[in-house]
Amino acid sequence: MGLVQLGLIHLQETVEDLRLEKVADLIDNGRWNVELIQEAFSPLTAHKILAIPLANQGNVDSIYWFDSTNGIYVCKSGYNFIRSLVAREEASTSSGPLLQAKLWRRLWASPALPRCKEVAWRAVRNFLPMRGELVKRGMQLDPCCPFCETEVETCGHLFLKCPAVERVWFASDLAIRTESFSSVHALMVAVLEEDDVDFIAAVQQLMYVTWEARNSMVFNGRKLDVGDVLRRSSMLKPWDDGIHIPQSLTASRPANWKRPEEGIVKINFDASVKNEIGGLGMVARGTHGAILGAAALYPVSVISPLLGEACGFRWALKLATEFGFRSVCFETDYLQLFEWWKKGSIGLSYLDTIVRECRLFTSAFSYFQFTFVRRSGNLVADFLARNASNFPNSVWVEEVPHDVDHLVINDALASSPALI
Numbered sequence: 001m002g003l004v005q006l007g008l009i010h011l012q013e014t015v016e017d018l019r020l021e022k023v024a025d026l027i028d029n030g031r032w033n034v035e036l037i038q039e040a041f042s043p044l045t046a047h048k049i050l051a052i053p054l055a056n057q058g059n060v061d062s063i064y065w066f067d068s069t070n071g072i073y074v075c076k077s078g079y080n081f082i083r084s085l086v087a088r089e090e091a092s093t094s095s096g097p098l099l100q101a102k103l104w105r106r107l108w109a110s111p112a113l114p115r116c117k118e119v120a121w122r123a124v125r126n127f128l129p130m131r132g133e134l135v136k137r138g139m140q141l142d143p144c145c146p147f148c149e150t151e152v153e154t155c156g157h158l159f160l161k162c163p164a165v166e167r168v169w170f171a172s173d174l175a176i177r178t179e180s181f182s183s184v185h186a187l188m189v190a191v192l193e194e195d196d197v198d199f200i201a202a203v204q205q206l207m208y209v210t211w212e213a214r215n216s217m218v219f220n221g222r223k224l225d226v227g228d229v230l231r232r233s234s235m236l237k238p239w240d241d242g243i244h245i246p247q248s249l250t251a252s253r254p255a256n257w258k259r260p261e262e263g264i265v266k267i268n269f270d271a272s273v274k275n276e277i278g279g280l281g282m283v284a285r286g287t288h289g290a291i292l293g294a295a296a297l298y299p300v301s302v303i304s305p306l307l308g309e310a311c312g313f314r315w316a317l318k319l320a321t322e323f324g325f326r327s328v329c330f331e332t333d334y335l336q337l338f339e340w341w342k343k344g345s346i347g348l349s350y351l352d353t354i355v356r357e358c359r360l361f362t363s364a365f366s367y368f369q370f371t372f373v374r375r376s377g378n379l380v381a382d383f384l385a386r387n388a389s390n391f392p393n394s395v396w397v398e399e400v401p402h403d404v405d406h407l408v409i410n411d412a413l414a415s416s417p418a419l420i
């Protein structure tokens with residue numbers, strides 16, 4: 001039974017005096033009437049209703065990267081953009097162009113891992129999918145910082161002002177009083193001016209592990225542990241990055257997984273249904289096959305494998321928006337779901353309802369594609385779905401459980417351009 005259907009039954013039972021008859025009564029000018037919903041339903045039901053994205057009337061809003069012909073963001077284009085911004089800032093400051101350019105080059109020249117430098121840069125540019133920003137873009141979620149739960153989550157709050165994160169900075173040996181900076185940009189300028197590569201790298205690492213801890217909290221409910229965060233930061237070494245492919249390993253079984261095009265995140269998902277209980281699995285990978293995220297969910301009540309696949313699709317779409325992915329390609333190995341999607345669902349079955357909800361989610365992406373792949377191209381998601389009961393409700397950011405490493409390596413090897 002769908003959330004809306006559940007909500008309607010609840011509606012009939014308990015809020016007759018509010019004279020609500022249709023779901024449309026809960027919608028005001030294309031948006032959920034938050035006040036009314038919170039009054040009419042229990043907090044849990046209200047939260048679930050508000051989590052359902054509404055379709056836009058007329059033109060569908062989308063977010064695209066302005067600096068490329070196809071609207072898809074790629075790192076190189078982002079890098080060029082920041083360079084041009086720096087050039088513009090230089091032209092308008094008295095400190096002179098050379099000094100400013102030299103300063104920002106230090107951000108990329110530090111010995112920290114590329115992913116640490118990128119998070120630091122995205123924090124400076126306000127390009128991380130903070131809840132406050134997502135709500136501004138129309139997403140229905142709680143805008144509060146997951147750590148302190150009092151302030152709106154923004155880059156400035158998370159990295160500088162949040163009491164929980166302040167404790168991390170305080171306990172580190174960096175001796176930075178983050179609360180004295182007005183923005184992450186101001187902090188980074190001060191750090192880069194020190195011109196000490198190890199210091200710059202240490203700050204970037206701490207920002208990265210803060211972001212990682214924030215994701216653990218959001219997706220797995222894991223509380224921030226200052227000691228853990230600092231240990232993790234000190235363990236980040238340049239040789240720790242990317243996927244390790246042991247020389248001795250070769251593609252040991254047929255794998256049909258293909259790497260996504262530049263700038264696109266490929267998301268494979270799958271469901272495994274036994275006795276009307278389903279497990280779901282999803283994995284998101286970037287251009288070079290690097291893991292961006294993975295998740296498993298168990299148990300999910302479903303009456304058929306097809307319904308399980310549709311629920312898996314909806315779940316993976318929602319996670320992709322939470323990860324902040326913008327350009328996505330989803331892949332299923334379930335032909336019936338793919339056919340159902342292609343024919344366009346106009347029916348009234350519960351499956352049609354789920355598929356329509358999936359369609360609503362797609363408007364959150366600037367680029368969206370849905371393709372069919374043979375089962376051998378969907379092995380990682382298949383493994384996570386079949387073993388979901390071992391990790392009932394888990395999300396991994398930039399990693400997968402160790403049990404699935406060999407399949408990720410297998411896919412990366414089989415799709416390596418050098419082997420084609």
Ligand SMILES: [Zn+2]
Pocket residue numbers: 145146147148149150151157158161162163164
């Ligand atoms: Zn906070």
